[in-house]
Amino acid sequence: MASTVSRRWRPRSLPQLVLMAFLVVMLPIAVLMFQAGQALSELSELADVSARQAVDQTRRARTLTNLAVEMERSARQYAVLENPDLMKIYADKASAFRELLDAQARLLGEGDPRVSELKGTLSELERMPEMSVAQVSSHLGDFGPFSIQASGLLNSTRELVDARIEGIRARATQVKSQLWWQTAALVSISLMLMLFFTWLIIRPIRQLERRINGLGSGHDSERPVVIKGPAELVQLGERLNWLSMRLDELEEQKQQFLRHMSHELKTPLASIREGTGLLIDEVAGPLSPHQAEILGLLDDSSKELQKLIEQLLDYNLLQHNQGLERSRFDVHEVFKEVLAKHRLALEKKGMKVHLPPASLSWDADRPRTGRILDNLISNAIAYGEDGGDLWLRARKERRQLVIEVANSGEPIADKDRDHLFKPFYQGAVKRKGPLKGSGIGLSVAADSARAQFGQLVLIDDTRADVCFRLTLPTLARSLPSGEGREHDLPPGTHVANDDHPSLPPIHTT
Structure with a gap:
């Protein structure tokens, strides 16, 4: 049951594991790319809106300055020519100035002292159409401060635009820092995922390598090794377990063969040694020196053969005995x-x-x-x-x-x-x-x-x-x-x- 449960989460094949590893490792990078795109889109939109607003507000502030000059010109012409049409033009200019000033006041805020002063001066100048020519002439000096206040309003608008640009820069710096931190975090997660999936792939391969080395060196564990990984590697591990059992069977057969063969060889060798010993003892009759020498060689050879057979019985011991007799x-x-x-x-x-x-x-x-x-x-x-x-x-x-x-x-x-x-x-x-x-x-x-x-x-x-x-x-x-x-x-x-x-x-x- 445990084996079945442990296999459910694993891919069924090595290609599936590699594909899943690729997708999971790419997921943090995809998130990073999405967040970077969102941040860049936000900065781009903010810069675009700010640029349009800056152009409009600057243009409106310059228009107010121009209207102040035109109002002064119309008033002076009226004081000289006393033409009622000139005062009508003056009134239209003043009305337009009031509309632009209200729009600019919403941008700069009613609490701005320059806006308050300009509105106060404008209120006094708006009463000129009701004045006589002499009264208009006496208030012409009010247009000097009025022009200066209009120019100050232009400066306030420029300062506001500069502040917005600084805000965009600060936001860009913040987004940059945030992207760096996100990049470091998500890339670290990707690296950890890469190491994790590499371990998932390499672990069964190393298990197989150790098993193969064990089979080759003759130090293989008797307990079967359970390979945890893709189906191909699990199947390969099962084949190695089968190979290990087959090698054990063949080793046992070899040992059995060596024992039987050694026993079968020792039986006729004992007869040869016994017969040679009887001949050397001259039981069958006296021997010539040359015959005795030949029998001595035969006896020595039979002794050496017996030694080799005894070594064959201890074949495994000899295989592992690599010590040198110096x-x-x-x-x-x-x-x-x-x-x-x-x-x-x-x-x-x-x-x-x-x-x-x-x-x-x-x-x-x-x-x-x-x-x-x-x-x-x-x-x-x-x-x-x-x-x-x-x-x-x-x-x-x-x-x-x-x-x-x-x-x-x-x-x-x-x-x-x-x-x-x-x-x-x-x-x-x-x-x-x-x-x-x-x-x-x-x-x-x-x-x-x-x-x-x-x-x-x-x-x-x-x-x-x-x-x-x-x-x-x-x-x-x-x-x-x-x-x-x-x-x-x-x-x-x-x-x-x-x-x-x-x-x-x-x-x-």
């Missing part, structure tokens, strides 16, 4: 030990072994190094030329140990070079001998090299048809020891000391 050893002693294991195969193939004349001490993991050399030498014997050559070289190069195992025979095809170190891969060249290869030897050798922070590669060699180079970094200071020393190899192995321990310049493939 020790100082003589590389040439390792050469001799590995060659001793393959003495019978070397005798049968008639191969000539070439060793450098000087021994070399080094600090590394001797068991892993021996395992690498054992695989390389085994491959060289299995795929090498009958009666051919086997070169083993060791040298120190730039604080690194360089070991090369080369042999004569059929070169490795170019198409196989990129796949040599992959598990269970077998190239075009067929293995010679009674045993069929599994294709895992070089993979184990490469893994053993990487465990020591080294590298195993196939290189081109002008003197050999196949050459593998093992490079191991220094773990401690390594020094060469001994020069020109004889090596005690197994009887029957032909050794040729090379005059030049290192090859001419070669190129790594």
Whole structure:
């Protein structure tokens, strides 16, 4: 029920979530744009109205000034000419002045002292049409203050227009500040919404990434991870859960296979070891020295095979055990030990072994190094030329140990070079001998090299048809020891000391 309720608010797909995120993030920006438009429209309308009013009021104030001059002119002409028509014109001018003054008074306010003074003066001048010519002449001096008061009214109008302009500026500043605050607030909301929806999209992806990393590293949680997000990612999480269960099933099947196979191998091996032990004890009759030596090799090989089977039983433990057993050893002693294991195969193939004349001490993991050399030498014997050559070289190069195992025979095809170190891969060249290869030897050798922070590669060699180079970094200071020393190899192995321990310049493939 909780899962159903939690899914109701979520989009059903990733495109829907992205579209909804876009719309919600754009909503504050749309509000900001609307408010900015409203504020700009208000300022534009206010400026337009104020401009029209300013023009009208200024024009009216100037008209009042002109009418004051015209009234004075008509009065003076009447005093000279005594024409009643001139006084009639004067009365019309005074009436027009009164109408404009009342309109201007509504703008400036009745409390304005200039308006009050002008109205008082105008009231006295409006009685002139009722006066005689002599009385009109005596009041002509009143037009001087009247003109000055009309000009003052024009100044008051200009001051009022300037005050309105300042008000518009103040309002524009206020709107600007308000828009800045709104922009900061709404953009911050948009950013927070962007982060929120980014988290909604990224969270299931990170959950899937962690799950995939867990599957790849082998540390996957046994409890299924519930992905919360769009339907596509939820479905992908369910597929990963299914994949995790399938991997667990396959791992269990692998373990079961290894247990059964190890058990099946140990049964015939026990019979072989028991029979070999009876022969060594001469229960079936006396043995010649050569026969005793061969049986000794068989017994050692069966013991090694038993050790490998026991390691196979602890496969998981070995997979996670990446610790290095560091020790100082003589590389040439390792050469001799590995060659001793393959003495019978070397005798049968008639191969000539070439060793450098000087021994070399080094600090590394001797068991892993021996395992690498054992695989390389085994491959060289299995795929090498009958009666051919086997070169083993060791040298120190730039604080690194360089070991090369080369042999004569059929070169490795170019198409196989990129796949040599992959598990269970077998190239075009067929293995010679009674045993069929599994294709895992070089993979184990490469893994053993990487465990020591080294590298195993196939290189081109002008003197050999196949050459593998093992490079191991220094773990401690390594020094060469001994020069020109004889090596005690197994009887029957032909050794040729090379005059030049290192090859001419070669190129790594």
